[in-house]
Amino acid sequence: MAAKKRSFGRVRKLPSGRYQARYPGLDGIDRPAPHTFRTKREADVWLAERQAELRAGDWTDPDAARVAFGSYASTWITERGISASTADLYRSLLRNHLAPTFECVALGDITPAMVRAWRVARLDAGAGASSVAKSYALLRAVLMTAVEDRLIRRNPCRVKRASVAPTPERPTATVQEVYDLAGAIQPRYRALVLLAAFTGLRWGELIGLSRRDMDLDAGTLRVRRNVAELHSGQRLVKEPKSAAGKRTVAIPAVIAKDLATHLTVYAESGPDGRVFIGAKKATPRRNHFNKVWRKACDQAGIKGLHFHDLRHTGNTLAAATGASTRELMTRMGHSTARAALIYQHATAERERLIGQAVSAVVEQARKEDPKPNGHAAGT
DSSP: OOOOOOSSOEEEEOTTSOEEEEEEOTTSOEEEOSSOBSSHHHHHHHHHHHHHHHHHTOOOOTTGGGSBHHHHHHHHHHTTOOOHHHHHHHHHHIIIIIHHHHTTSBGGGOOHHHHHHHHHHHHHTTOOHHHHHHHHHHHHHHHHHHHHTTSSSSOOOOOTTTTOOOOOOOOOOOHHHHHHHHHHSOGGGHHHHHHHHHHOOOHHHHHTOBGGGEETTTTEEEEOOEEEEOTTSOEEEEOOSSGGGSEEEEOOGGGHHHHHHHHHHTSOSSTTOBSOOOTTSSOOOHHHHHHHHHHHHHHHTOOSOOTTHHHHHHHHHHHHTTOOHHHHHHHHTOSSSHHHHHHHHHHHHHHHHHHHHHHHHHHHHHHHOOOTTOOOTTO
16 A cells, blocks of 8 residues: 655655655745654654644744844844934943844744843853843843744743843932032032932933023023933933923922022023033033032032932922922823832831830830820929
């Protein structure tokens, strides 16, 4: 009796005694198995799996997965339609953290074990945990697109929470520390410190302010621009990245006089004049200002405080007034409630501590005066 003709693929026995399997892909091209098989049954099982993939629409072209990660990731960034500053960040992460390991590796050759080993190696090499988390998130996003493009079947990035950047709690300057810093820093930056601390504006938003954005009579300022610095040193003047970033913020009256003095003495003239400029009339750069900032911190005896921490001070003070989540979101320029809830939680924790302190005072008073009527002796 003649042997039953195979309905899908072909299997042949090699001179070595092992078996080779081949099958036609969707493009009609014969695709050999990447390895030979010990038995004919193993080859048949492998062919059955490929046939099931083709029927279910899960088949991927094994040759397509030979694309190198580096070139695919570069194209991915270019075609993403993201802002110049975000693309600059992605290229920096790709260049400094991903390319040294994955640049020439084919997409189909990246395995979960390789990803785990890369992550551990970066952390062991002293790379910042936040940078590694962001790099992992980028790697996962690029490979997810490769899955969608049907270049690979599954995303090899499977480390739980590896893309969650750690956010250690940053210090918050007290009001007195803010004024100590404002007094210690170069006079032309006094208003910058006060405005950062008591309005919660970001560095790029502060540097982007012009005279027409300030209305001291109404006690408000408008945030409508942001200055971003790329790794190349190029600066981009752009609108805030979200609609929530465009906002009007109330200026605390306590710093109105300082702002008026600054506008008179240091700001550029004209309605479009920049509010904050350096001694040589240039827009301050973050790395240059950091030197001035560290010197002021040393002079004020304050350690471990970054300029961005002043934003935390402003947001914490705003939350302490009892502002609602929506009001905090508007003031902070956030489109989601996550950050606002963090500051509200901090305020609630402070309230709990105050309650405990009051309780301790009451208990101590009761110990000192055990009389039933509750009045101290002699009163």
